[in-house]
Amino acid sequence: MDISSQEIEAIVKQVLDRVRPAVPAVSATPAVSAYQKTSSPAVSAGIRGEDGVFERVEDAVEAAYQAQRVWATRYKVEDRKRIVEAIRVCARAHVEEWCRKIVEETRMGRYEDKVEKHLATINKTPGPECLTTEALSGDHGLMLEEYAPFGVICSITPTTNPTETIINNTISMISGGNTVVFNVHPRAKRVSAECLQALNRAIVDAGGPANLITMTREPSMENIDKMAANPKIRLMAGTGGMGMVNALLRTGKKCIGAGAGNPPVIVDETADVELAAKKIYEGASFDNNILCFAEKEAFVVEDNYDGFLYNIRKAGAYLLTPQQTESLARICIQQKNGEYTANKDYVGQDVAVILKQIGVAVPADCRLAVCEVDKDHPFVLAEQMMPILPIVKCGSFEEAEEAALAAEHGNRHTSSIFSKDVYHMTHFARLIETTIYVKNSCTKAGLGIGGEGFCTMTIAGPTGEGITCAKSFCRRRRCMLADGGLRII
Numbered sequence: 016m017d018i019s020s021q022e023i024e025a026i027v028k029q030v031l032d033r034v035r036p037a038v039p040a041v042s043a044t045p046a047v048s049a050y051q052k053t054s055s056p057a058v059s060a061g062i063r064g065e066d067g068v069f070e071r072v073e074d075a076v077e078a079a080y081q082a083q084r085v086w087a088t089r090y091k092v093e094d095r096k097r098i099v100e101a102i103r104v105c106a107r108a109h110v111e112e113w114c115r116k117i118v119e120e121t122r123m124g125r126y127e128d129k130v131e132k133h134l135a136t137i138n139k140t141p142g143p144e145c146l147t148t149e150a151l152s153g154d155h156g157l158m159l160e161e162y163a164p165f166g167v168i169c170s171i172t173p174t175t176n177p178t179e180t181i182i183n184n185t186i187s188m189i190s191g192g193n194t195v196v197f198n199v200h201p202r203a204k205r206v207s208a209e210c211l212q213a214l215n216r217a218i219v220d221a222g223g224p225a226n227l228i229t230m231t232r233e234p235s236m237e238n239i240d241k242m243a244a245n246p247k248i249r250l251m252a253g254t255g256g257m258g259m260v261n262a263l264l265r266t267g268k269k270c271i272g273a274g275a276g277n278p279p280v281i282v283d284e285t286a287d288v289e290l291a292a293k294k295i296y297e298g299a300s301f302d303n304n305i306l307c308f309a310e311k312e313a314f315v316v317e318d319n320y321d322g323f324l325y326n327i328r329k330a331g332a333y334l335l336t337p338q339q340t341e342s343l344a345r346i347c348i349q350q351k352n353g354e355y356t357a358n359k360d361y362v363g364q365d366v367a368v369i370l371k372q373i374g375v376a377v378p379a380d381c382r383l384a385v386c387e388v389d390k391d392h393p394f395v396l397a398e399q400m401m402p403i404l405p406i407v408k409c410g411s412f413e414e415a416e417e418a419a420l421a422a423e424h425g426n427r428h429t430s431s432i433f434s435k436d437v438y439h440m441t442h443f444a445r446l447i448e449t450t451i452y453v454k455n456s457c458t459k460a461g462l463g464i465g466g467e468g469f470c471t472m473t474i475a476g477p478t479g480e481g482i483t484c485a486k487s488f489c490r491r492r493r494c495m496l497a498d499g500g501l502r503i504i
């Protein structure tokens with residue numbers, strides 16, 4: 016078949032038009048891009064979402080897939096930085112609204128603590144600046160290793176930190192060049208959708224592509240299964256309980272799992288008990304103890320026991336009698352398949368609401384109840400996520416260590432110690448092996464909330480990424496320029 020040069024030119028033009036996305040090369044100025052004015056590839060294919068919220072999971076994945084191709088190839092790291100900054104500005108402007116709505120929708124936690132948690136997340140989640148390049152120059156050339164995107168990530172979020180996790184995961188994941196399809200917790204789906212839509216609008220206003228983050232209006236387990244089976248999803252990231260993490264691990268897909276904790280704190284015989292009591296009161300009552308990393312049980316060495324009990328009451332805690340403790344345990348803790356679990360009706364409730372169930376009234380400013388129990392008590396073994404702190408008297412530091420290790424259930428999530436003995440601090444750290452280990456402060460200090468270091472809402476203990484950031488959601492790729500390379504020596 017003979018084809019004229021004009022025909023060849025027309026065919027080439029047609030092909031180029033098809034493969035060239037409707038996006039201009041991105042400039043450093045936050046101008047409205049042509050991408051916004053024209054419809055996105057996903058939308059032009061008949062897939063419609065409302066600022067990232069879709070009815071069908073297939074459409075949410077497709078839109079995020081199309082956005083990722085553009086995000087990774089047409090936007091520079093500088094653009095990522097600018098868009099992450101726009102996300103921070105947008106989230107800051109909505110903090111109070113979202114925190115109020117979370118309390119209304121989930122009926123858990125404390126508004127003022129949620130504000131503090133959001134601000135830590137917004138201000139202290141690292142952006143693309145943490146993606147460092149490794150370079151090696153030698154006689155045989157130049158080697159570069161960089162953090163490259165996975166592609167589209169499915170992110171599953173918990174009810175305890177719904178919008179915090181969306182903000183944190185969005186910053187971390189898109190900083191790495193990925194896009195995200197969220198499957199949010201059904202108990203927080205409305206506020207999660209509002210947050211996601213606001214962030215998407217901010218991204219587009221800053222010149223970014225539409226649908227960098229998407230979700231389905233109705234989250235479901237079925238959607239998670241569909242995403243696990245969809246080849247366009249390259250990574251599953253889940254933040255929540257161990258049931259969910261184990262389900263992700265069984266999918267056979269690369270996954271990052273951030274699971275349950277039950278953080279023990281040891282107060283040894285050398286500790287400053289006043290400081291310990293004050294910090295443990297603060298940490299264990301923060302957001303009514305729904306945080307996976309909050310102190311859940313205290314093991315106090317007997318030489319310091321009375322002093323600790325005196326000081327935690329002085330800090331504001333209500334001390335339950337043995338009878339009250341047992342009445343409360345009966346309603347707050349359930350036993351399923353030989354394991355103690357929290358009664359969800361009381362998770363994250365104010366201490367006044369919980370204690371009212373057993374006819375106890377506490378002052379309005381009381382944030383925490385404490386009880387004296389032995390190391391095998393259900394309040395110690397269950398991850399109860401309520402402002403009730405069981406305190407166990409231990410004959411020695413070694414006894415406290417063993418009890419703490421058992422209570423943590425091998426989650427290797429978070430633990431802490433109040434001590435002035437360096438040997439004790441080091442020994443417990445080696446024994447307990449938790450991702451977060453805090454000495455002489457609240458455990459939240461380990462996430463940069465009142466401590467040094469960056470913040471995350473996805474602490475990936477089971478799969479080992481630890482305190483996640485943009486790096487955690489990237490692939491390491493190597494580029495090699497052979498012999499001669501760029502050497503100047």
Ligand code: NAD
Nearest residue numbers: 172173174199200255256259262273274275276307473474
């Ligand atoms: P959850 O496990 O009930 O729900 C978390 C998410 O997983 C939700 O989106 C839910 O719909 C989904 N899910 C639940 N079971 C699933 C299954 N079998 N298969 C697939 N998906 C499933 O947890 P929650 O009540 O929302 O949050 C509290 C739990 O999460 C606590 O155990 C807490 O310690 C943990 N948590 C861990 C971290 C961390 O960073 N490690 C952070 C927050 C919360």
